[in-house]
Amino acid sequence: xxxxxxxxQGNEACVEGALYAGLDFFAGYPITPSTxxxxxxxxRLPQMGxxxxxxxxxxxxxxxxxxxxxxxxxxMTATSGPGFSxxxxxxGYAIMTEIPCVIVNVQRGGxxxxxxxxxxxxxxxxxxxxxxxxxxxxxxxxxxxxxxFAITVEAFNMAETYRTPVILLFDEVIGHMRERLVIPxxxxxxxxxxxxTEVKRDVDxxxxxxxxxxxxxxxxxxxxxxxxxxGLFHDMWGFPTDNPQVVHGLLRxxxxxxxxxxxxxARWKEYFLEDAATILISYGSSARxxxxxxxxxxxxxxxxxxxxxxxxxxxxxxxxxxxxxxARTIVVVEMNxxxxxHEVKLAVHDPGKVFLANRIDGELITPDDIKKIIRLIQGKxx
Amino acid sequence: MPIKDYIRERFFPHLWxxxxxxxxxxxxxxxxxxxxxxxxxxxxxxxxxxxxxxISGYVDFHTMHTLHGRALSFATGIKMSRPELTLIxxxxxxxxxxxxxxxxxxxxxxNIDMTAIIMNNRTYGMTGGQYSPLSGxxxxxxxxxxxxxxxxxxxxxxxxxxxxxxxxxSTTYHVQQLTDILKAAIEHKGFSAVEVLSQCPEYFGRKNKxxxxxxxxxxYKENTTTIGSKKKQENPNLLERxxxxxxxxxxxxxxxxxxxxxxxKAVEGKTE
Numbered sequence: 001x002x003x004x005x006x007x008x009q010g011n012e013a014c015v016e017g018a019l020y021a022g023l024d025f026f027a028g029y030p031i032t033p034s035t036x037x038x039x040x041x042x043x044r045l046p047q048m049g050x051x052x053x054x055x056x057x058x059x060x061x062x063x064x065x066x067x068x069x070x071x072x073x074x075x076m077t078a079t080s081g082p083g084f085s086x087x088x089x090x091x092g093y094a095i096m097t098e099i100p101c102v103i104v105n106v107q108r109g110g111x112x113x114x115x116x117x118x119x120x121x122x123x124x125x126x127x128x129x130x131x132x133x134x135x136x137x138x139x140x141x142x143x144x145x146x147x148x149f150a151i152t153v154e155a156f157n158m159a160e161t162y163r164t165p166v167i168l169l170f171d172e173v174i175g176h177m178r179e180r181l182v183i184p185x186x187x188x189x190x191x192x193x194x195x196x197t198e199v200k201r202d203v204d205x206x207x208x209x210x211x212x213x214x215x216x217x218x219x220x221x222x223x224x225x226x227x228x229x230x231g232l233f234h235d236m237w238g239f240p241t242d243n244p245q246v247v248h249g250l251l252r253x254x255x256x257x258x259x260x261x262x263x264x265x266a267r268w269k270e271y272f273l274e275d276a277a278t279i280l281i282s283y284g285s286s287a288r289x290x291x292x293x294x295x296x297x298x299x300x301x302x303x304x305x306x307x308x309x310x311x312x313x314x315x316x317x318x319x320x321x322x323x324x325x326x327a328r329t330i331v332v333v334e335m336n337x338x339x340x341x342h343e344v345k346l347a348v349h350d351p352g353k354v355f356l357a358n359r360i361d362g363e364l365i366t367p368d369d370i371k372k373i374i375r376l377i378q379g380k381x382x
Numbered sequence: 383m384p385i386k387d388y389i390r391e392r393f394f395p396h397l398w399x400x401x402x403x404x405x406x407x408x409x410x411x412x413x414x415x416x417x418x419x420x421x422x423x424x425x426x427x428x429x430x431x432x433x434x435x436x437i438s439g440y441v442d443f444h445t446m447h448t449l450h451g452r453a454l455s456f457a458t459g460i461k462m463s464r465p466e467l468t469l470i471x472x473x474x475x476x477x478x479x480x481x482x483x484x485x486x487x488x489x490x491x492x493n494i495d496m497t498a499i500i501m502n503n504r505t506y507g508m509t510g511g512q513y514s515p516l517s518g519x520x521x522x523x524x525x526x527x528x529x530x531x532x533x534x535x536x537x538x539x540x541x542x543x544x545x546x547x548x549x550x551x552s553t554t555y556h557v558q559q560l561t562d563i564l565k566a567a568i569e570h571k572g573f574s575a576v577e578v579l580s581q582c583p584e585y586f587g588r589k590n591k592x593x594x595x596x597x598x599x600x601x602y603k604e605n606t607t608t609i610g611s612k613k614k615q616e617n618p619n620l621l622e623r624x625x626x627x628x629x630x631x632x633x634x635x636x637x638x639x640x641x642x643x644x645x646x647k648a649v650e651g652k653t654e
Contacts, residue, residue, distance in 0.1 A: 025463060046645035051462050051638065056488035060455035063448065067428070067459025070446070075459075093449055222426055222444050222464045230447035239393075239439065240447075 004183040010174040011036040011078075013145040013181050014104060015044065017152025018076050020184070021191060023102075024050035025068040025075040027061035029083060032116045033172045034106040037078035058086035062103070066090060069099050070229065072194065072220035074156055078104035081114055084123060084130070091165055092131035093231045095254060098208070098216055100159035100194070102152075104168045106175040107284075109362050118362030119172040121284055124339040127167045128313045134251060136258035138265055139167045139313040143287040145179040150189065151267070151310055157192040158265060162257055163216050169312060171335070173285035173364050194218070199225070208250075209236040214257040259314050266319055267310035272298055276305025278374065279324055280357075281344055282333035283309040286365050290333045293367035312340065320347040329377060330354045333370055388412050388422055390442050397436055399507075401595030403554035403580030407501050408437055410557050411470070414564035425468045428457040430482060432508050434474035434501040434580075443470075451482025454489040457496055465635040468568060469496035476506050476514040479537065483515070490544035490573050494634035497567045497574040500537055503582035511585030522589040537577040538626050547572035549627040553579040553602035556623060563625060572633050579606075579621075 006016070015037055018026075026045060028038040038054065045052040051068070055061040058079055065075035079087060084105045094101050107123050109115025127139045138158050142151040148170065155166040197217040199205045201224040210216045219225040232240040233247045241247070258265065271294055273279065282290040287308040294306045307323055309316070324330050324344075330353055332341040338356045345351035357373040359365040372382045389412070398404045415425065425443040429435035431450035438445040444467075448456045453471050461469045478486050478500045486498070505523060506512045513523035518534040526532075541549045548570040552560040560578060567574035581587060581598035592598050607613040609624035 025459070027459065043645070046638075046642045047649045049642055049646075053458070053462065055455065055458075056484055059452060060458070060485055060488070063452045063455035064459035064462070067446070067456040068463045069459075071460055071463040073463055089449060090452065221446070222460065222467050224423075226423060226442060226444050228439065228445045228447065231449060232447070 006181045006183065007178055008145065008181055009036060009176055009178055010145055010148050010170060011106065011176070012040055013148040013179075014078075014152050014168065014170065015040045016181065016183055017149040018102070018156065019044060019048075020149070020189070021153045021156035022074045023076050023156070024048070025065060025073040026051070026077065027053040027055050027064040027068075027075075028077050028079065029055055029058045029061050031058075031080045031083045033108055033175050034078045034080045034104060036175070037104060037106075058083035059090060062087040062090035065101050066094050066097075066099050069101050070221040072223075074100075074160075076102040076104065078106065080106050080108045080116070081110045081123060082112070084126065088130040092133060092135065094165045095131065095135045095137070096231050097229050098163040098218075098254075100163050101165050102155045102159055102168060103165055104170065107169065107171040115362040117172070119285060119335060119364055120360070120362065121171055121286065121335040122339070123169060124312060124334075124336060127169050134255060136164075136255045137167065137313055138162065138164060138258060138311070139169050140267065140311055141169045141284045142310055143174065143284055143291075143308060145181040147310070148174060149181060149183070153189050153191070154267065157190075160192040160194050161215070162261070163218070164258060169284070171284045177285075196220070197225070201225070206236040207238050208234060210253060210257075214253065214260075262314045262316060262318070265311055265314060266316040268316065268319065269308040269310065270323065271306040271308070273305040273307070273323055275303050276327055277303040278305070278329045278331060279327040280304065280306045280331050280333050280370070281309065281320070281340065282306065283312060283340070286333045286335055289365050289367045289370060293370050296367065297371075309340070315343045315347070317343070317347040320344055321349070324348050328353065331357050331370070331374060331377065333357045333365060335359055335365055383416060383422070385412050385416055388415060388442055389440055393440055396440055398433060399584040401581070401583040402433070403503065403578075403582070404434055404437065404501055406554040406557055407472070407499065407560070407578050407580055408440065410560040411472075411499070411564055412441070413561045414568060417561070417565055418568060420468055420568075424466070425470060426457070426460055426464075427470045427472065428453045428460065429472050430474070430477040432474035432477045432506065433503070434472055435477060437472045451477055451480070452485060453477070454482065454485045454496075454498060458489060458492075458494055461494055461496055462635060462638065465495070470499070470568065471496055472499040472501060474507075475500060475502040475504060475516040475537075479540075480515045487540070487544040490541055490546040490575060492634045493545065493547050493572045493631055495571050495573070497564070497570075497576065499564070500575065500577045501580045502537065502577055503580045503586060505582050505586040507582050507585055511589060517586070521586075524585070524589070537575070541575035542627055546575045546627060547629050547631050548574035548625070550575070550625045551577040551579070551621070552623050553606060554581060555599045555602040556606075559623060566625060566628070570628065572631065
């Protein structure tokens with residue numbers, strides 16, 4: 001069969017992945033550097049009978065995809081920093097009401113309007129804690145276009161599996177860089193479809209009664225069961241309650257269904273870890289520079305390894321602890337002021353051996369930048 | 383279908399204060415739906431946050447209680463996915479026009495087929511009587527202890543300017559007219575905005591010495607009139623009631639179906 005080969009931007013790879021996963025409803029608002037996602041979907045979705053909406057703001061687009069998802073569609077929105085801030089309110093609603101959706105944040109420099117056309121990875125913690133209240137969340141990322149495609153499909157699969165919002169945290173370099181992508185054949189990557197209830201029409205139906213494994217078989221809203229959905233704490237019928245037992249149980253369910261499945265959700269790649277004295281930990285576009293350096297230094301016999309994180313949240317503490325056990329030095333390479341570095345320090349036995357190699361000036365961190373920082377850490381001078 | 387089959391009886395008595403107008407709006411709405419004979423499984427009610435928004439808990443439709451001000455945006459996602467369903471979106475005045483003001487004008491502009499009901503009690507009741515965008519200059523509220531210096535606006539004029547294809551106003555005193563208006567609004571294909579003056583005796587009424595709930599209803603009777611009436615000519619200060627706009631313009635979901643047709647043809651053209 002002829003290969004479906006493309007030379008495209010990361011934002012386009014994300015679109016291809018989303019359509020492969022079954023996306024059929026998108027709502028968004030123009031914002032750099034994510035706009036290409038909306039533009040492409042405005043062409044592609046109606047061609048397949050899907051719906052594309054440009055709403056009046058980021059808030060409305062987030063609300064619209066939640067409404068559409070509840071009726072049974074696979075949905076997505078895409079944005080960047082300021083728009084991501086606006087989406088946090090409705091993101092919490094989707095968490096509370098267990099409505100699957102995918103939110104793409106192509107990161108730019110912040111805070112505020114920041115550095116719209118330049119790269120940053122400053123929204124790592126916002127993606128974890130941006131919406132108010134205790135909650136769990138899934139945040140995924142990737143560093144090259146085949147991985148952007150695959151992780152986007154994964155995002156939809158995880159959103160359906162856990163009935164939760166999943167955030168795709170890309171960055172400006174990944175979003176705008178052009179690279180080769182071979183689009184997988186249909187069926188090559190398995191797709192998760194929504195778990196539907198088997199309860200028949202006119203039978204008392206409990207939309208918010210999870211199965212023993214924590215999964216929630218829901219009836220499409222507007223279909224054969226009439227039920228209530230609310231952002232308030234609710235009972236198994238979906239009606240508001242402040243009963244302490246029910247409140248406690250629901251919050252535990254929302255957090256446990258994700259945090260108890262870290263081993264299922266964690267995605268990472270590893271390079272040359274066997275004998276690595278120094279391990280780099282990175283993700284997104286900074287992982288490209290890290291990998292470049294690791295390969296270059298390995299050729300010269302240096303014991304350098306790399307863990308590339310694809311799941312940022314829930315953070316894979318156990319995996320990091322285990323993989324980094326024998327390393328003398330751990331260098332976290334990221335384009336922020338140490339957001340993942342903080343988590344790595346929490347994960348390892350000796351936080352004193354964890355260092356940050358970063359750039360926060362809107363420029364991509366280069367292999368040479370990382371090399372120089374490692375030399376400084378090793379006391380060798382630049 | 384009898385009215386009581388449209389409600390979730392186990393949640394009554396409702397949480398609204400005695401004398402509140404919102405129960406009258408619920409009554410009028412259910413009678414309108416009953417008269418139209420719509421199957422309750424074909425109705426979706428999406429509400430926001432506030433006293434008014436609790437209405438969705440009491441009706442046996444598909445109900446979604448969402449975020450403050452955002453009900454119309456959630457409703458847009460649902461309607462675009464399931465255009466065959468009847469969408470009803472009850473909101474309060476603060477809900478629809480302060481925090482949700484942007485969504486209100488843009489949903490009106492798109493002319494997507496749904497009925498927005500603005501239950502205007504001129505206050506934030508759920509939080510204890512703060513001034514709303516419709517309280518009006520010179521009124522008192524728990525956050526305007528010395529007098530409100532915010533001017534209000536006319537919901538009907540706003541909806542008209544925003545392009546709503548059905549715009550109407552009534553009050554909880556004129557419940558027959560309200561029922562008829564709601565019937566016409568639900569039947570209308572396009573965005574319908576219905577303002578209902580609904581008394582809040584507990585906060586707005588008490589703060590502004592409006593008397594008993596019955597006095598407040600009486601106030602609606604004395605201070606409103608039908609559109610273009612002789613009374614209005616004699617006393618221009620009277621607020622008009624009735625249907626201000628009722629026009630057929632392209633509806634959003636139907637227009638989007640045409641976009642899908644165009645897009646599919648474009649693909650066929652390429653592959654041929």
